[in-house]
Amino acid sequence: MATRPDLVAQNALAADIRRPVDFAFLDIGDEPLRVTTAPSHVSISGTGDEDLDGFTFQALDPMFVSVGRIRSKEGGGDTVTLTLSGLAGVDAALMTDLGNKANYAGRDARLWKAMLHPDTLGQIGAIWCYYTGYMSVPRIVGDRSSQVITLDVESYLGFFSQASNRTYQDQQVYDPGDRSAELAVAIANGAGNPR
Structure with a gap:
């Protein structure tokens, strides 16, 4: 599994018109969440990554789901904040799962990126993983009309270097x-x- 864009994807990143999309795997509850910001569902195979191959990533509007800024530093990356839809009724199953700490705390969260052709929306180059960590603290922000869940993800190195207390x-x-x-x-x- 690639940890950076291959040459074809790098060329697409350098183009005047780009169409990057994100893929996210969150090991929440009994049914992990697999979502993408691609315009349609994406079934993945042949990457050699057990968290990707054989799974379909559900398309979500990026206005409702976002990935915070990712900054790498010595000793691992900073905490990344994921924003998920958290509307009462619509996202009841997800909110119920996040109500039990055992369903998310210390469990895997992985992020990948891919390039799509701006016209045909076909994939250009390979999918690459750009962040892997553990989920830590979810918070519900907003009100009944526009409520979201923010979920912090700690990098592996950051998780292992926490104070022992x-x-x-x-x-x-x-x-x-x-x-x-x-x-x-x-x-x-x-x-x-x-x-």
């Missing part, structure tokens, strides 16, 4: 003979050396 008070868990935390608390409270 451990303190020196936990030291005895890792070294049963280490009483330094207990002694520090006793000294801070003026109790001297506890026995």
